[in-house]
Amino acid sequence: MSKKNIGIGAAFPATLCWGVAIVMSKGALNDFPPITLLVFQLLSSVIFLWCVVCSRRRARPGLSDVAKFSWLGLLEPFLTYMLVLTGMTYSGASEASVLQSLESIMIVLIAALLFREYPSGKFVFYSMLVLLGIFIVLGSESYFINKEWLGAALITLGMLAAAFYVVLSSRIAEKYDVFYIVASQQTLALIVALFIFPFEWRGFAVSSITWGAWSLALLSGVIQYALAFVFYMVALRYISAGLAGVYLNFVPLVGIAGAFIFLDEKLSLLQLGGASLIVMALVLISVSAQAKAATYKNLDEPVEKDI
Structure with missing residues (x-):
C-alpha cells in the first residue's frame, strides 16, 4: 500500500x-456547561492516550x-473547542457541522x-460555492434574533484556530510518535483549561448529572480528541495538509445526518438546498484533488501540496 x-x-x-463527536x-x-x-472530555482523552503511550514503549x-509540538495543543483542542463548544450553546449541531466545512x-x-502551497482556480471557485451554501444555511432571521449569529461567529473562530493547528502540525507529524504528540498537546490543553x-x-450541580450524561461526555472526549486526532496525525504523516483538509469536508455530512437522527434537528427546504450546495462543492474539491494527484507518476510523494 502506498x-x-x-x-x-x-x-x-x-x-x-469528528462528525459523530459533534452530535455527542x-x-x-444539555447537562454540562461548555468549559x-x-x-x-480532555481528561478522558488524556488518560486514554497516555495509557496507549505507556503500552507502546x-x-x-x-x-x-516536546516543547516544539506541545504548544500546538493551545490552538487545538483548547482554543478550538473552547470556542466551538461555547458557540454550540447558541446554535445546533447541524449548523456547527456546516461551519466545519470552513x-x-x-x-x-x-x-x-x-x-x-497555492490553491488551484477550481479550488477557489468551489470554495466560493461552499461559502454561498453556508450563507444560505445560516442566513435566517433567527440568527440575529436569538443570538445564533454569536454561536456561528465563535465556531468560525474555532475553525480558524483548528486550521492553523493542522497546517503547523503537518510539519512535525512525520518526526515523532503520533500518540506521544497528541497526548502531550492535549495534556497542555487540559492544564490550561483547568485554570x-x-x-x-460555581453553581454547577454535580449530583444532578446522570450516569448516562457522564458516559456521553467521557466517551465523546475519547472519540473527539484521542481517536480523531491520532487518525488525523497519521494522515498528516503521509499526505499534505491541503489534501488532508479535503477529507474534513465530509464532517458536515456526518454531523447533519447525526443531528437529524439523534437530536431531531431539522433544516428548512432552503437550508437543505444550501447544505446540498456545500456537499456538492466539497465533493468536487475532493474529486479535483484526487484527479490532480493521479497525474503524477510517483504516488508515494506528497505531490498534493499544490491543490
Missing part, C-alpha cells in the same frame, strides 16, 4: 470521529522536542500564506 493511500485511509476515520457534544451540552464539558523525544478552506489558504474551569464550576 504512503498516500495510508494517509487517505487514516483521514476518513478521523472525519467520521451537542447532546452533552466543564471540555475539561472532562516507544522511544521518547527530549524535552526540547476549516478545509482555511487550511489551504493558511498553507498558501505560510508555505506557498479557567473554576470560574464556570
Whole structure:
C-alpha cells in the first residue's frame, strides 16, 4: 500500500470521529456547561492516550522536542473547542457541522500564506460555492434574533484556530510518535483549561448529572480528541495538509445526518438546498484533488501540496 493511500485511509476515520463527536457534544451540552464539558472530555482523552503511550514503549523525544509540538495543543483542542463548544450553546449541531466545512478552506489558504502551497482556480471557485451554501444555511432571521449569529461567529473562530493547528502540525507529524504528540498537546490543553474551569464550576450541580450524561461526555472526549486526532496525525504523516483538509469536508455530512437522527434537528427546504450546495462543492474539491494527484507518476510523494 502506498504512503498516500495510508494517509487517505487514516483521514476518513478521523472525519467520521469528528462528525459523530459533534452530535455527542451537542447532546452533552444539555447537562454540562461548555468549559466543564471540555475539561472532562480532555481528561478522558488524556488518560486514554497516555495509557496507549505507556503500552507502546516507544522511544521518547527530549524535552526540547516536546516543547516544539506541545504548544500546538493551545490552538487545538483548547482554543478550538473552547470556542466551538461555547458557540454550540447558541446554535445546533447541524449548523456547527456546516461551519466545519470552513476549516478545509482555511487550511489551504493558511498553507498558501505560510508555505506557498497555492490553491488551484477550481479550488477557489468551489470554495466560493461552499461559502454561498453556508450563507444560505445560516442566513435566517433567527440568527440575529436569538443570538445564533454569536454561536456561528465563535465556531468560525474555532475553525480558524483548528486550521492553523493542522497546517503547523503537518510539519512535525512525520518526526515523532503520533500518540506521544497528541497526548502531550492535549495534556497542555487540559492544564490550561483547568485554570479557567473554576470560574464556570460555581453553581454547577454535580449530583444532578446522570450516569448516562457522564458516559456521553467521557466517551465523546475519547472519540473527539484521542481517536480523531491520532487518525488525523497519521494522515498528516503521509499526505499534505491541503489534501488532508479535503477529507474534513465530509464532517458536515456526518454531523447533519447525526443531528437529524439523534437530536431531531431539522433544516428548512432552503437550508437543505444550501447544505446540498456545500456537499456538492466539497465533493468536487475532493474529486479535483484526487484527479490532480493521479497525474503524477510517483504516488508515494506528497505531490498534493499544490491543490
